[in-house]
Amino acid sequence: MKILRMLFILIVSLLLIIMQTSNAKNNIFASENIKIANVAVVMNDFQHPQMLFIKQGLTDIQNENRDKVNFIFYDGKGNLAIQTEIINSLISNSNIDLMVIGLINPQSDVVEDIIRKADLRNMPIIMNDVNPETALKLSKGYSKVIFLKGKSEEVGILQGKILVDEWNNKGMDKNKDNILQYVMLKGETNNPVANVREKYSVSTINEAGIKTQQLALRVVNWNKEIAKQAIEALLLKYDGNIEAIIANDDTIAIGAIEALQKYGYNKGNKSKYIDVVGATGLQEVKDLIDKGFMTGTAIINYEAQAEAVYKIAMNLLNNESPIKDTNYTISDGFVVLTVDYFPYTKKNNISS
Known part of the structure; x- marks a missing residue:
């Protein structure tokens, strides 16, 4: 009887050891074998100030959590082929625990191919700037992929409100036809963020009772020089009929301002001024x-976005819900981030 009791105790002890070992393997931060998570961050182009803001935010977080995370940054250089080559290499790298990916104008088949390969390795992935249809479809089939989105419509709404305020001050309607003639500078074709900002900036103006006429839409690939060249050509074409320029972000808004100033606009003379709005909050x-050379911008909190990436990554690596201990929500395949946006104009220059 004593032998049977000792054998029973031995079996139970072995089972407990096996269970503890299994739990340690399932948790990257298990107390028995603490491991710093290697998180690869593959961005579309570090020439974009927005990407640099995110990189700096993640670097600051790493410096405060050196015992938990190590971010490794990869620059796609604005080239999808370069990005996919980097991503494929990282998927086969056993030292990488999780990837954060911001693809260049991602197509559904490219996104699915990346996720399928990562899923074979059981690697968690966080992706942003993915169109809603793709996110809804793929989020159902892959448990370790998270699609992020902010409330991009709020950026467009702020841009629209800035222009509504200017219109109501009676200075914009240069030809007195009660129609706001504008040019749209769009970051990318079919980019979800660009699409939403474009849509809501104009709809906000219309909902305020202001009629609009789009004189031109130019896709400028988030590039300042392309934006500058586009506005130079449009100034010659429309010869004083442009009343506003709506730019998807500050980089291309700066290109627009440089073009305007080349032709004597937006240098301080109120009679020769075209309203320009952007989004980001660049200094x-x-x-x-x-200085009165530009109308306004929507300030985006990139520190909060970097913090969201970190929190969600840590949750995934600990096999927790991606939104555990956050105020984020899940909707239509996306984790929706709660990030504040602020208007910046000469009248209400809220510092970032």
Whole structure:
């Protein structure tokens, strides 16, 4: 009887050891074998100030959590082929625990191919700037992929409200036809963020009772020089009929301002001024606004976005719900981030 009791105790002890070992393997931060998570961050182009803001935010978080995370950054250089080559290499790298990916104008088949390969390796992935249809479809089939989105419509709404305020001050309607003639500078074709900002900036103006006429839409690939060249050509074409320029972000808004100033606009003469709105909150743009050379911008909190990436990544690596201990929500395949946006104009220059 004593032998049977000792054998029973031995079996139970072995089972407990096996269970503890299994739990340690399932948790990257298990107390028995603490491991710093290697998180690869593959961005579309570090020439974009927005990407640099995210990189700096993640770097600051890493410096405060050196015992938990190590971010490794990869620059796609604005080239999808380069990005996919980097991603494929990282998927086969056993030292990488999780990937954060911001693809260049991602197509559904490209996104699915990446996720399928990562899923074979059981690697968690966080992706942003994916169109809603793709996110809804793929989120149902792959448990370790998270699609992020902010409330991009709020950026467009802020841009629209800035222009509504200007219109109501009676200075914009240069030809007195009660129609706001504008040019749209769009970041990318079929980019979800660009699409939403474009839509809501104009709809906000219309909902305020202001009629609009789009004189031109130019896709400028988030590039300042392309934006500058586009506005130079449009100024010659429309010869004083442009009343506003709506830019998807501050980088291309700066390109628009440079083009305008080349032709004598937006240098301080109120009779030769075209309203320009952007989005990001670059210091260069704030300076232009403070000098009266640009109308306004929507400030985006990139520190909060970086914090969201970190929190969700840690949750995934610990096999927790991606939104555990956050105020984020899940909707239509996306984790929706709660990030504040603020208007910056000469009248209400809220510092970022």
